[in-house]
Amino acid sequence: MSTNFDLIVIGAGPAGSAAAFTAAQEGISVLLLEEHAEIGIPVVCAEALSRSTIEGYIEIKPEWISHELSGSILRGPIGETLRIEYPHVGWVLNRKVFDKALASMAQAHGAVIKRLTKAIGIEENKVIVNEDGIQKTYSFKFLIGADGVASNVGKWMGIDTRLALHEIMVCAQYVISNITLDPYYATLMIDEEYTPGGYAWIFPKSRNAANIGLGISPMKAKKSARHLLDQWVKTEFAHGFIKKKIFGGVPAKILKQFSGKNFFLVGDAARFADPLSGAGIANGIKSGVLAGRNAVLWLKGKKHYFEAEMKKEILNEIKFHERVRNIYMKLSNNEYSEIFKIGKKFFNGEKIDDINTHLLVKHLLLSSPRLLRIGFNLLF
Ligand SMILES: Cc1cc2nc3c(=O)[nH]c(=O)nc-3n(C[C@H](O)[C@H](O)[C@H](O)COP(=O)(O)OP(=O)(O)OC[C@H]3O[C@@H](n4cnc5c(N)ncnc54)[C@H](O)[C@@H]3O)c2cc1C
Known part of the structure; x- marks a missing residue:
């Protein structure tokens, strides 16, 4: 050869x-x-892929997928939930x-x-x-x-x-089976205490198994990602069977x-x-x-x-x-709750077929004087 x-x-x-x-x-x-x-x-990897991000590049084949997604459930710090119906939004891959x-x-x-x-x-x-x-x-x-x-x-x-500490997300994820969930919805959770500077996810692989994890900013976290995930899993998935544990980093800053x-x-x-x-x-x-x-x-x-x-x-x-993340990193649970209220109005229980991030961020900033203050300096 x-x-x-x-x-x-x-x-x-x-x-x-x-x-x-x-x-x-x-x-x-x-x-x-x-x-x-x-x-x-x-x-x-948590294996989630949204259809709109890959359109025009490759066609996803059914045999590559663990489960199709039809929307998300967002969970806030004081138990708020927001269900977004988004048919064919993406997949949890295998x-x-x-x-x-x-x-x-x-x-x-x-x-x-x-x-x-x-x-x-x-x-x-x-x-x-x-x-x-x-x-x-x-x-x-x-x-x-x-x-x-x-x-x-x-x-x-x-x-x-080289990457600075504020330019990475530290992740911990368990593949958990023996649980019951709606496999068509990805759950995302934000909370200052459990997901400092990041978020947690439940990405279903079937009705009985999911990738469950969180990504946090080491700049904001006082506890390790593993510790925070263990705490969450103990309270919410006590009967689940942990098949695999994964730890890794995600860069949050492109190379110059x-x-x-x-x-x-x-x-x-x-x-x-x-x-x-x-x-x-x-x-x-x-x-x-x-x-x-x-x-x-x-x-x-x-x-x-x-x-x-x-x-x-x-x-x-x-x-x-990157600029939106800089705003997000400055928010507290009070602002997360405010975002939930605004999000409820924005999505209004209707089926959607696109999320315009620019429009959503503009809507959020204009709806809250504090968000506007933080956002104006960082975005423009
Ligand atoms: C916990 C966690 C959850 C995540 N969840 C998601 C998610 O749900 N959705 C999403 O889109 N992204 C997710 N990501 C990010 C995603 O996994 C990566 O962005 C993606 O895999 C990047 O693809 P890549 O091909 O660049 O790198 P990789 O997938 O990392 O592939 C790099 C390859 O290079 C090989 N390699 C490395 N060094 C060498 C060497 N010296 N010689 C030969 N081979 C080498 C490795 O073995 C590997 O196969 C997650 C990341 C983490 C850590």
Whole structure:
């Protein structure tokens, strides 16, 4: 087998596989490297994906889904609930199946996939790997770093990838079975004490099992995410069976630089997760597709538009959500309750088919003098 490739993609998560299948279908040679033995394992994700965020990029197949969602139940600090009816809003995926399927699409288009192959360094145009215990090198003309939140590729290419404490969300999540729930609704909960600077979620995988977790800001939290989740699970899911425990971080700040002479960073490696929700699957796939397409242009000696396309498709929204997160981080339970009241009026029990975040934020700010004061300074 040749060790020279037009494109090497490091990391076979959604972002890396999307880059690999997009580029491979243009007929260039692609090597996709994955350090784990099986793609999609371990799952460090709550697996929720909203339809609107991925439209136009990939079509979600029924076999990739654990359950379809038709709306959300929002829970506030003093027991408020708000039910939002949003038919076909999205899915709780089965990422073990989903991630494998995306990698298989790359393989079907001719990409070579190497599992149990960990990139350990880059020298000029060569990736040094540990392939099942043996050190080897593979050469590239173009490189895409898709190695997730703990990415090294950026560092290796000379980018400052450090994050400050206020720029991350710390998450704890248990997969819990032996519970009863309506599988069509995702539950989201906010509370200063239990979810400081973040939120908690119940994302159903079936009528009897769900991904149950929380993401918090280490700047605001006095207790660990694990401790807070244990407390919640003990009170609400005492009879549940904890099948799996997951801990991880979500970046809430994009990198200043995510491309260079002959490389792009995509997905969590470039910190493209949504700073407000922590969702990174859709932006991973979008950035992967755009990176794959633009790497092909570069390889064909043409001008590429990666940064400009990223700005239009993802970055403008992320930057807006970054500013909204800064407001959210300053709120207390009283303001959360106020938001609930306004939200009840905004959604008004009707079925919706779109949420315009800009309009919703404007509505919230204009409805409360304190929110307006905080928001005006941070947004404009
Ligand atoms: C607790 C938690 C819950 C979450 N819930 C959601 C959710 O519900 N919805 C959502 O949209 N997002 C969620 N996210 C975020 C989401 O999981 C990520 O944004 C998404 O997986 C990013 O995709 P990616 O392809 O960039 O990175 P990853 O999915 O992390 O994939 C990176 C891949 O690179 C491989 N790799 C890493 N280093 C190397 C190396 N040196 N050599 C070879 N391979 C390497 C890894 O093994 C991995 O397979 C959650 C995150 C956490 C922590």
